[in-house]
Amino acid sequence: MFDNLSDKLQRVFKNLRGEGKLSAENMEAALREIRVALLEADVHFRVAKQFIEAVKEKAMGQEVLTALSPTQQVVKIVRDEMIKMLGQHQARLRTANEPPSAFMIVGLQGSGKTTSTAKLSRWLSKNGHSPMMVSVDIYRPAARKQLSVLAKELKLPIHEGAPDETKPAELARSARKEAAQTGRDVVLVDTAGRLHIDDELMTELAELKELLNPTEILFVADAMTGQDAVKSADEFNKRLGITGIILTKMDGDARGGAALSIRAVTGQPLKFVGVGEKPDALEPFYPDRVAQRILGMGDVLSLIDKVQENIDQKDAEEMQRKLIEDEFTLGDFRDQMRQLRKLGPLESLLGMMPQLGPLKDLKNMKVDEKEITRLVAIVDSMTEKERANHMIINGARRRRIAKGSGTTVQEVNNLLKQYAQARKMMKSITGAGGFLGKRLGKFKLPIGLGQ
Numbered sequence: 490m491f492d493n494l495s496d497k498l499q500r501v502f503k504n505l506r507g508e509g510k511l512s513a514e515n516m517e518a519a520l521r522e523i524r525v526a527l528l529e530a531d532v533h534f535r536v537a538k539q540f541i542e543a544v545k546e547k548a549m550g551q552e553v554l555t556a557l558s559p560t561q562q563v564v565k566i567v568r569d570e571m572i573k574m575l576g577q578h579q580a581r582l583r584t585a586n587e588p589p590s591a592f593m594i595v596g597l598q599g600s601g602k603t604t605s606t607a608k609l610s611r612w613l614s615k616n617g618h619s620p621m622m623v624s625v626d627i628y629r630p631a632a633r634k635q636l637s638v639l640a641k642e643l644k645l646p647i648h649e650g651a652p653d654e655t656k657p658a659e660l661a662r663s664a665r666k667e668a669a670q671t672g673r674d675v676v677l678v679d680t681a682g683r684l685h686i687d688d689e690l691m692t693e694l695a696e697l698k699e700l701l702n703p704t705e706i707l708f709v710a711d712a713m714t715g716q717d718a719v720k721s722a723d724e725f726n727k728r729l730g731i732t733g734i735i736l737t738k739m740d741g742d743a744r745g746g747a748a749l750s751i752r753a754v755t756g757q758p759l760k761f762v763g764v765g766e767k768p769d770a771l772e773p774f775y776p777d778r779v780a781q782r783i784l785g786m787g788d789v790l791s792l793i794d795k796v797q798e799n800i801d802q803k804d805a806e807e808m809q810r811k812l813i814e815d816e817f818t819l820g821d822f823r824d825q826m827r828q829l830r831k832l833g834p835l836e837s838l839l840g841m842m843p844q845l846g847p848l849k850d851l852k853n854m855k856v857d858e859k860e861i862t863r864l865v866a867i868v869d870s871m872t873e874k875e876r877a878n879h880m881i882i883n884g885a886r887r888r889r890i891a892k893g894s895g896t897t898v899q900e901v902n903n904l905l906k907q908y909a910q911a912r913k914m915m916k917s918i919t920g921a922g923g924f925l926g927k928r929l930g931k932f933k934l935p936i937g938l939g940q
């Protein structure tokens with residue numbers, strides 16, 4: 490469903506990367522393109538505007554994680570803001586302290602209430618609950634039958650109601666009674682819908698709410714109807730009060746605007762999404778996973794998370810200062826190797842970086858875990874003086890170091906060569922005009938928006 494948006498956003502990031510360095514101009518251009526992409530995906534204009542403003546503000550003010558490139562920073566900010574827009578955390582269902590809890594399933598006609606009631610009932614029974622369903626859609630005989638058929642198919646309990654129970658309130662009341670008697674902990678009430686919101690329906694739903702005191706009033710919205718779904722969710726919320734949203738038909742070719750804006754507009758969380766007609770096609774809604782899917786940059790994003798988890802910001806800054814001022818010693822080289830080890834196999838890490846730039850030389854170093862361990866051992870066998878000044882490491886010292894670390898002189902020589910190479914390479918990328926060098930200074934994103 491988010492394919493189009495996803496393609497467009499990825500193109501924006503690719504173009505940014507292609508620019509080499511970020512400037513106020515290309516950042517502004519990227520933000521404009523992101524905004525257009527959101528609007529084309531049918532995101533509510535106000536939500537799109539807020540989103541862009543938030544990204545802009547973060548990009549201007551945020552301190553740089555030195556291990557990420559400026560473009561990766563931007564991807565990270567967009568990802569974080571998108572998760573926020575989608576609701577940040579997975580919103581769980583609430584149940585009452587005293588069972589049975591009541592969940593009202595509400596929404597317009599054809600949005601998927603009956604289907605979702607059955608799906609949710611199935612989901613609940615698979616997740617430690619014992620639900621009971623009831624349909625109070627008395628206006629269309631086929632509607633109640635539809636839920637009965639689904640219940641039989643799924644072998645899930647349903648309150649059919651006595652022939653003389655003809656009013657929604659009566660049916661709901663007796664369903665709750667039966668649930669209590671049979672030890673069911675949730676009563677799912679499938680309500681009637683209308684083509685449009687009308688006062689009569691709202692009055693009926695308000696009465697049911699009063700009677701049932703539900704812990705959940707879930708508004709079922711059809712994703713295919715885009716901003717109309719958002720609008721009716723908002724109106725239901727204002728008039729009845731809802732506790733969450735089930736967005737159905739996410740498997741269709743809707744552009745995704747409803748999913749992206751419904752939380753921001755209504756203030757109510759998306760709790761589940763319907764992804765097909767089958768009873769198992771219902772999934773809890775995870776903002777982070779959805780954002781990840783939309784941005785489609787799984788590898789870059791997991792790199793970002795890894796870097797954030799493992800790299801100490803202060804250490805990284807200190808290391809860069811040393812590199813610039815040519816104080817990068819063998820001891821520092823060892824520490825850097827250790828940090829790389831924390832990030833996992835170097836090759837897989839490098840593989841995650843879509844564009845290595847000057848760091849691609851590192852790939853030829855073919856440093857694997859074992860090798861890092863050996864390198865660290867060699868440096869550990871050096872004296873403080875040797876680590877501070879590699880120039881004094883002559884033949885006799887090399888032999889001693891090899892012996893001390895259980896390696897060969899050849900290996901010690903190799904390490905010294907690699908260290909020299911790393912120094913040279915680091916210098917070329919951190920020196921004036923180098924890609925890291927430009928990012929030192931104030932540790933601000935060097936995109937200079939409004940600066």
Ligand SMILES: Nc1nc2c(ncn2[C@@H]2O[C@H](COP(=O)(O)OP(=O)(O)O)[C@@H](O)[C@H]2O)c(=O)[nH]1
Nearest residue numbers: 598599600601602603604737738763764765766
């Ligand atoms: N593809 C797809 N169809 C759905 C989904 N949820 C509901 N439907 C279909 O939407 C139609 C209306 O659903 P129904 O539950 O009867 O809507 P209600 O009037 O709100 O009770 C039915 O044909 C369902 O099969 C979904 O997540 N994906």
Ligand SMILES: [Mg+2]
Nearest residue numbers: 602603626632
């Ligand atoms: Mg129905």
